[in-house]
Amino acid sequence: MLTLHHLETSRSQRVLWLLEELNLPYALQTYPRDAKTRLAPPALKRIHPLGLSPILCDRGLVIAESGAIIEYLAERYGAWAPPDMAYLDPPRGSPEHLQCRYWMHFAEGSLMNWMLLQLVFDSIAAKPLPLLLRPVVGPVLRGLRQQVHKQLIAPHMDAAMAYMNNHLAQQPWFAGEHLTMADFQMGFAVEAALARCANPADWPHLHAYRQRMQAREAYQRAIAKGGPVVMKL
Numbered sequence: 001m002l003t004l005h006h007l008e009t010s011r012s013q014r015v016l017w018l019l020e021e022l023n024l025p026y027a028l029q030t031y032p033r034d035a036k037t038r039l040a041p042p043a044l045k046r047i048h049p050l051g052l053s054p055i056l057c058d059r060g061l062v063i064a065e066s067g068a069i070i071e072y073l074a075e076r077y078g079a080w081a082p083p084d085m086a087y088l089d090p091p092r093g094s095p096e097h098l099q100c101r102y103w104m105h106f107a108e109g110s111l112m113n114w115m116l117l118q119l120v121f122d123s124i125a126a127k128p129l130p131l132l133l134r135p136v137v138g139p140v141l142r143g144l145r146q147q148v149h150k151q152l153i154a155p156h157m158d159a160a161m162a163y164m165n166n167h168l169a170q171q172p173w174f175a176g177e178h179l180t181m182a183d184f185q186m187g188f189a190v191e192a193a194l195a196r197c198a199n200p201a202d203w204p205h206l207h208a209y210r211q212r213m214q215a216r217e218a219y220q221r222a223i224a225k226g227g228p229v230v231m232k233l
Contacts (some may be wrong), residue, residue: 004026004031007053011053013226015070016222022073087175111189115189115193166202193206
């Protein structure tokens with residue numbers, strides 16, 4: 001049986017949603033984040049040397065990386081998918097196939113790097129400082145965070161948000177008219193980006209996309225089983 005090793009509030013939600021959409025039997029092993037560090041627990045290293053999530057186990061295989069897992073599930077089980085998942089992996093050579101592959105890589109290659117940098121700086125700012133250090137170190141950290149966000153993170157994130165928003169103004173899903181692998185990879189990114197951006201109302205087509213995604217019964221089941229998508233600071 002398939003087993004998903006799922007870390008709460010993580011990219012693992014992508015795989016959990018896909019498993020629900022494919023209506024596959026699977027076992028779910030959920031891991032809480034460390035209360036202090038917010039990192040994955042050491043127990044995951046017993047499954048994979050890097051100790052990260054998601055990890056999918058299937059017939060003796062141990063597969064890591066959300067994109068690789070999504071592609072594996074599409075190739076291995078896509079033929080038995082429900083009818084509305086028939087375009088999970090679009091036909092080779094089609095425009096939808098090219099778009100699907102592009103957004104699969106965009107999620108981690110172009111978008112998540114900036115989101116992770118933003119999360120790191122926001123996390124630093126949210127942590128309390130020792131009382132004696134607050135008058136000196138506090139203003140320095142706040143100033144550094146503001147400068148990094150203004151000069152580095154915000155321009156890249158604004159450009160990415162506008163790019164995604166404009167793309168989804170033309171079609172309901174990232175690769176076209178149908179749900180594909182790209183949406184499972186990008187869905188988590190859209191959720192996180194809207195949760196972290198300063199002015200969510202600026203991106204109406206991203207909001208509409210998120211609403212379409214959240215309206216799916218399989219998505220709702222994944223949330224019920226795996227918990228919230230976005231980590232609170």
